[in-house]
Amino acid sequence: MVKCMKIYSYLKPYRMMVALALFLMLAELGVELLQPLLMAKIIDDGIMQENLSVVIKWGSVMVGISIFSFIGGIINSFAASHVSQSFGYDIRSHLIKKVQAFSFTNLTKYPTSSLITRMTNDVTVLQNTVFMAMRIMLRAPLLIILGTVMALLVNWKLALVLLISIPVLILFLAWVMKRASVMFRFVQEKLDNVNGVMQENLMGMRLIKAFLRKEHEASRFNEANDALQKKTASSLRFIEVSTPILLLVMNVGLIIILWLGQKKMATGTVQVGEVVAIVNYATRITSSLSVLSWLIMSISRAQASASRINDVLDTKVDLLDTKEESRGNEIHSGEITFKDVSFRYPTADTDALRNITFTAKAGETIAIMGATGSGKTSLFQLIPRLFDVDQGQITIDGEDITTMKLDILRKKIGFVPQEALLFSGSIQDNIAWGKDDASMAEIITAAKDAQIHETVSALTNQYDTPLGQKGVNLSGGQKQRLAIARALVRKPKILLLDDSTSALDLKTEAKLLNALKSYTCTTLIITQKVSTAKEANQILLLEEGELIAKGPHEQLVASHSLYQQIVLSQMGKEGLTLEKSTSHSS
């Protein structure tokens, strides 16, 4: 409960507006309570006395105050809307800031689809509840309290029945709400699942179509959808039980009042008018109960959503930016050293990397080779601190990267992932992603070096050509080159190419690698191609997370059997012998 309430502290900045809205709501309620009095006046003093001027007088007063309350209501509407929308907006802002601070370990805890529902759907639920709260929510409870107080004032002995039944009702309601909010939490989780299946289907649409798995996916979706439907229905039904029960309890109370009233009248302790008045209040209280179940639903739903949002906001970020200022402001030379680095993914039970030690001198090109799953990509991810090492240390320019400011570290790293991962937006936007203030000239230079400029120029809209999500309207090689341009535009000191040229033909690749030579940066390149590796100053050979060989091509080809096998696989014996003969001759 307390945890859920915390979210409402986001209302604080708007307390004046909240106060205004609540005040207006109370004013409206006052007007509403005044109306029966005015009506009574019109009827008793006007119509009954056949005095038209009184009717007109009080009639206009009534019209006057209802116009007044209408204006108040409209201001209330704007105020409530302003508060609730700003409240939602603030929560969303906090959520995105939090999520952007998440490490990958944090992110694995929340599937993307769940984060999305939390940031949109759950916030909307809260927002609507706050809006309603400032408009009508307090009315029903207030009417009940006022009604009871009035009844007590009339005759407290008789009204005791009301006084006893009301705390019972409140306890009952509290219990219903508590259970319902748990149930609604499950509903939201089911919604996450539906969202998740949906997301997967959209991502894998091509594959699903290719393998004709529409029915299979439909049954998966059906399962998630069915669960959501059942859970929603059972939660709502649970809440809907409460109103009939409340009504029954109150009505039984009414019956008891009637019975007691009659008994007490016989002994003369109660006046006729008093019984009538109390019966009247009891019916009024009962009629405002029917709104309650709807209120309970809103509140329990909001509680469920609030706790889901709090979960995200309360998550402890486990990869923190350093507090202290870095000594050097920037990476100058780009020398990278791995000292005894071991690393294990949070969900895995074996090390992805073990005792890796090597140094890449400033300006060097290091090729990293190894079988699939040998840890090449894992090694890359440690450099921009997507994950932190478990053991050992990585230094850049002699400084431990965990003591560097994250954005200073990452600003000088150009990372090109295996999967190009582009965003929807124009080509220009995608390249400029690497450097916010990149000029058009810089973008074009980067594109030229990445060998994509010609392709882009041939498009009708050139750099303004919009890309679909993940750049779907480009070929694999084009995506890769755009991703490279994105990394180059920031003129990195460290360039990380994760098998980023696999979809390029050799000619383009050669041109690209040649263009890279004009960049003064330390380049780490994961590759399958011996031709690429050969150009590197050093080759690191990984096997099952361990560094099993390092050295330049000539050295490895002469001495290392696995490397020889790799060369063999690509060029046949001819390549290997040719290789040996050239290395012998040199």
Add this chain to the structure above:
Amino acid sequence: MKRVPPTHHNDKKSKVKMKNWMGTVKRIWSYLETNKTMLFLVLFMVVVSSGLGLLGPYLVGVSVDEFIVMKKSNGLTMMLIGLFIVYVFYSLSTWLQNYWMIGIAQDSVYQMRQQLFGHLHKLPIPFFDHRKHGELMSRVTNDIENVSSTLNSSVIQIFSSVLTLSGTIAVMLWLSPLLTLLTLIIVPIMFYGMRWITGRTGKLFKEQQRNLGSLNGFIEETISGQRIVKTFSQEDKVIEDFIERSKKLKQSGYLAQAYSGFIPKLMNMLNNLSFAIVAGFGGYLALKGQISIGTIVIFTEYSRQFTRPLNDLANQFNTLLSAVAGAERVFEILDEEIEERDEKDAEELSVVEGHVAFQSVSFSYEKSGNTVHDVSFGVSPGETIALVGPTGAGKTTLINLLSRFYDPDSGSILVDGHDIQHVKRSSLRRHMGFVLQDSFLFQGTIIENIRYGRLDATDEEVLNAAKQANAHSFIMKLPNQYETQLMQDGGGISQGQRQLLSIARAILADPIILILDEATSSIDTITEVKIQEALQRLMKGRTSFVIAHRLNTIQKANQILVLKDGAIIEKGSHRSLLQEKGFYYGLYNRQLEDTAN
């Protein structure tokens, strides 16, 4: 089985018609209507509870008069027991109507989701190329949820409002037609007021839902691409962009909520206005002796009741409006043309030998400049065709056309002599096996992912496929082996391993036409050599299309098509192409030199 509401996609006119508000409401109704019996029961219960709701207070009134005011004591117990029974049934009928209504509402929402999902799968690939995933997801969650939360309560409220309204109007007419007419003066004001507000808010709610969708899309994209966001330290930019979208949502939501908030206030004011009018004119008439005072008193009481149910409804009007906006966005998708539309006369391809022919095929994507023009070639069953050429030459495009993800602008593609434009997509793809460029895996276990190739495959067959694809050894090293859960973003295994799994998946599918689009690009060359053998075996007896950059992998192909800028510039076997000393010769030598020097 229940009748499922029509999807309207084959009715062009409906698209325009559905733009209006009432149209959408009617269409939502068509979902509820599928449960006619239940709906009738709910309606019946509403009548019962309304009746009991009136009977209860009436009996209380009688008891007060008889036993309290007149101080009778005979029959009090009987009366109170009677009252108790009325109240029990009142509660019961209230409960039942809600219980059933929730069932109907949730079932409708379920159907809507189901239909939306099913329809999405019928849409052609180009549809998805221009939309963000998150934006579409928002329709399944946020938009439909809006409908869901409204249907539960609003329908009952509308029922009982209509009931109370007609009841009150009848009594009012009976009491005094003249005063009734006076009371109804407010109806036109109410009507125009509501129209003004809904006209305004309808658009605003639509915009709010659109903005919510766009925000959803943005979140989905940036969280999926978090790796890039982080490595390029663009968190601040993402936050900024997010906040900009969030602000737009706030603005449209602000106005939508505020305007729709007018409705209950308007109702309230009109309520009072009508009371004043009745009191004033009634008093005037009473003075003239045309009407009795008692009638006015009762009448004012009824006129107050007149707007009360509407008032209740008005309080929830904003959710109703946003539900309509949400539903409209769902129907928008349901009205999108499906890809099978043009296939009314499409035939089934039952048995395929594997002849494939492209006849002067031309095609261009809408937005990017990638095109193919005038491509013609033929393939005999069992042959292997390699597609070679610079990136963007149109290799994947040809595959997209062959599998009918896209249809050519001109020319035709024949499979076993049938123009595939006249073949059902499903029956065409049934004969094809794919290893696509991005090796997409689903969240689930490894075994499930391989089995995706053929759902009825036994564990043994799956294992065999994995062995052939050389995936078995790495799988066995995973903590739970074949039962290892894969994360959605592919966490847990490497890109190359993903490719091995998708090869295993294609092997299991056992197709006549095999398509390998850069199937081994992320796999190290040693492993590649090993699976190359398996692939060769796999390709035997099948018509295979292979796209690869490492030319050594395709030398055995029966035919090599060299593509450049969307056109075939050379074709022939490896040997004949080398003899030709053209583009391919250059490519090949370059690759050889590259590795050699």
